[in-house]
Amino acid sequence: MTPQPFDVEAVRRDFPILSREVAGKPLVYLDSAATSQKPQVVIDALAAYYSGINANVHRGVHTLSQEATEAYEGARAKVRAFINAAEDAEIVFTRGTTEGINLVAHSLGTQRVVEGSEVIISNMEHHSNVVPWQILCEERGARLRVVPINDDGELLMDEYEAMLGPKTALVSIVHMSNALGTINSAKDIVALAHAHGVPVLLDGAQAIPHLPVDVGELDCDFYAFSGHKLFGPTGIGVLYGKREWLEQMPPYQGGGDMIKSVTFERTIYNDLPYKFEAGTPHIAGVVGLGAAIDYVNGIGLERAAAYEHELLEYGTEQLQAIGGLRLIGTARHKASVLSFVLDGIHPHDIGTILDTQGIAIRTGHHCTQPLMQRFQIPATARASLAFYNTKSEIDALVEGIHKTFEVFS
Amino acid sequence: MSDLVELYQELVLDHNNRPRNKRAMEDASSTADGYNPLCGDQVSVFLKVEDGVIADVSFQGVGCAISQSSASMMTQNVKGKTVEEAEALFEVFHGMVTRDPGAEVDSESLGELEALAGVCAFPNRIKCASLAWHTMAASLNGKQQEQVTTE
Numbered sequence: 001m002t003p004q005p006f007d008v009e010a011v012r013r014d015f016p017i018l019s020r021e022v023a024g025k026p027l028v029y030l031d032s033a034a035t036s037q038k039p040q041v042v043i044d045a046l047a048a049y050y051s052g053i054n055a056n057v058h059r060g061v062h063t064l065s066q067e068a069t070e071a072y073e074g075a076r077a078k079v080r081a082f083i084n085a086a087e088d089a090e091i092v093f094t095r096g097t098t099e100g101i102n103l104v105a106h107s108l109g110t111q112r113v114v115e116g117s118e119v120i121i122s123n124m125e126h127h128s129n130v131v132p133w134q135i136l137c138e139e140r141g142a143r144l145r146v147v148p149i150n151d152d153g154e155l156l157m158d159e160y161e162a163m164l165g166p167k168t169a170l171v172s173i174v175h176m177s178n179a180l181g182t183i184n185s186a187k188d189i190v191a192l193a194h195a196h197g198v199p200v201l202l203d204g205a206q207a208i209p210h211l212p213v214d215v216g217e218l219d220c221d222f223y224a225f226s227g228h229k230l231f232g233p234t235g236i237g238v239l240y241g242k243r244e245w246l247e248q249m250p251p252y253q254g255g256g257d258m259i260k261s262v263t264f265e266r267t268i269y270n271d272l273p274y275k276f277e278a279g280t281p282h283i284a285g286v287v288g289l290g291a292a293i294d295y296v297n298g299i300g301l302e303r304a305a306a307y308e309h310e311l312l313e314y315g316t317e318q319l320q321a322i323g324g325l326r327l328i329g330t331a332r333h334k335a336s337v338l339s340f341v342l343d344g345i346h347p348h349d350i351g352t353i354l355d356t357q358g359i360a361i362r363t364g365h366h367c368t369q370p371l372m373q374r375f376q377i378p379a380t381a382r383a384s385l386a387f388y389n390t391k392s393e394i395d396a397l398v399e400g401i402h403k404t405f406e407v408f409s
Numbered sequence: 410m411s412d413l414v415e416l417y418q419e420l421v422l423d424h425n426n427r428p429r430n431k432r433a434m435e436d437a438s439s440t441a442d443g444y445n446p447l448c449g450d451q452v453s454v455f456l457k458v459e460d461g462v463i464a465d466v467s468f469q470g471v472g473c474a475i476s477q478s479s480a481s482m483m484t485q486n487v488k489g490k491t492v493e494e495a496e497a498l499f500e501v502f503h504g505m506v507t508r509d510p511g512a513e514v515d516s517e518s519l520g521e522l523e524a525l526a527g528v529c530a531f532p533n534r535i536k537c538a539s540l541a542w543h544t545m546a547a548s549l550n551g552k553q554q555e556q557v558t559t560e
């Protein structure tokens with residue numbers, strides 16, 4: 001069977017927001033790395049949950065509570081299948097990537113990161129994969145080590161390998177960079193750490209909507225991502241953890257749902273994954289995330305990724321043809337991100353001028369200040385793509401950049 | 410487009426390209442650093458106040474055209490003024506950039522600062538325009554070393 005061509009116009013009709021206007025022009029949404037737009041099926045799933053099922057989970061014998069629990073646990077099974085985890089118990093719902101990383105830092109981190117030990121991150125991390133480790137290392141008298149990158153925005157794997165050793169307590173590295181688009185060799189990162197018996201957390205916030213992720217094949221110990229970048233609701237995320245780690249880790253927060261029994265003398269913690277899900281969870285968010293995963297599966301992530309790659313190549317060519325524009329992030333393996341700077345024009349001004357053309361991009365440091373320091377720039381303008389974007393939207397971006405030069409001429 | 414033309418007036422672009430009084434000051438009587446975490450705009454303001462008069466003022470920093478030109482114009486417009494006059498001017502300026510688009514501007518007190526009047530049509534750029542002013546005010550109030558985040 002020959003694969004069907006990607007029908008982007010049909011896909012666009014699934015996203016109601018894409019038909020709105022900004023500044024009297026059709027919206028050109030090029031900020032999906034910040035958050036993706038939501039298809040109608042996800043919006044509907046939230047409404048259907050609240051209007052037809054709403055109840056607390058794991059707590060009632062009544063019908064609604066049972067249905068809510070089924071919907072909640074059903075979504076967990078969808079997440080497990082989506083990332084190919086071995087069992088549902090390895091899927092912990094969080095508020096997002098940030099909370100997933102903090103969970104590991106607080107729980108496993110306080111066990112493994114001791115005085116004199118080392119935590120390895122990289123130069124291209126989002127602040128949410130920097131600060132939790134910085135806090136932990138400071139508390140513990142441990143050392144934060146940073147894998148450097150080259151001018152294309154690729155990790156220096158030799159340097160990484162040389163950093164690993166008996167002192168290494170943990171590795172936490174981004175799977176795909178939000179500011180550069182670089183896709184790191186996650187499998188190699190994991191294998192090299194495992195050769196030293198070191199667990200690895202992958203920050204999958206950006207990778208999850210763009211690459212098929214198979215945690216079994218990656219063999220990573222933890223994988224964190226956010227629902228809102230995967231066409232799902234805000235406020236919900238996932239931390240995958242291998243059972244062997246989750247079992248031995250202390251709880252992150254105490255409260256309802258995470259216990260089996262409580263007396264004032266002693267509490268017996270609940271089984272996985274509930275040990276890490278204290279309090280009433282974001283049930284509607286979980287249901288919405290499940291709907292988002294169904295939607296993405298329906299589109300087919302591999303097909304979508306191939307289409308996005310075509311767009312990225314087109315965008316790269318178009319932008320590189322503009323005099324006075326420099327792309328930041330030119331890794332051989334990258335996806336969906338076009339970060340750039342213009343000679344003599346600050347990214348913030350670019351953002352404002354594009355906004356008057358209905359074009360939404362992000363400008364700033366993208367929560368990666370150490371990366372900006374590495375490139376000796378204060379900020380970039382970043383256009384980021386999803387499978388609902390089109391070549392004509394990239395043409396609009398190019399036109400907007402020309403207009404920007406005009407305003408400043 | 411007309412809002413854009415209003416925003417990026419020639420005078421604004423000129424101050425962005427050739428900022429005035431952009432230098433450090435060795436013998437400043439007070440300094441303060443301002444930072445806009447949203448976009449990374451950064452500005453340091455140096456003041457030399459003698460007998461209640463701003464004898465000299467300068468700035469350093471990096472940021473967008475609006476923040477840089479606003480800082481540059483500010484230095485030109487508060488130099489030689491008393492501390493009270495400078496603070497009063499800040500109030501008028503702040504009123505201008507935060508007013509409802511279409512509302513009147515106190516042209517007389519503002520002079521060339523009126524070039525930034527177009528900022529009010531871009532709510533998320535108000536911070537850029539007011540950063541240097543907030544920083545100057547912090548410096549006048551002796552809040553040295555403290556980081557000012559605006560609004």
Ligand SMILES: Cc1ncc(COP(=O)(O)O)c(C=O)c1O
Nearest residue numbers: 096097098126128178203205226
């Ligand atoms: C690479 C990366 N890591 C972590 C995060 C944090 O995600 P969240 O804010 O959803 O917790 C982001 C979001 O921008 C990201 O791009």
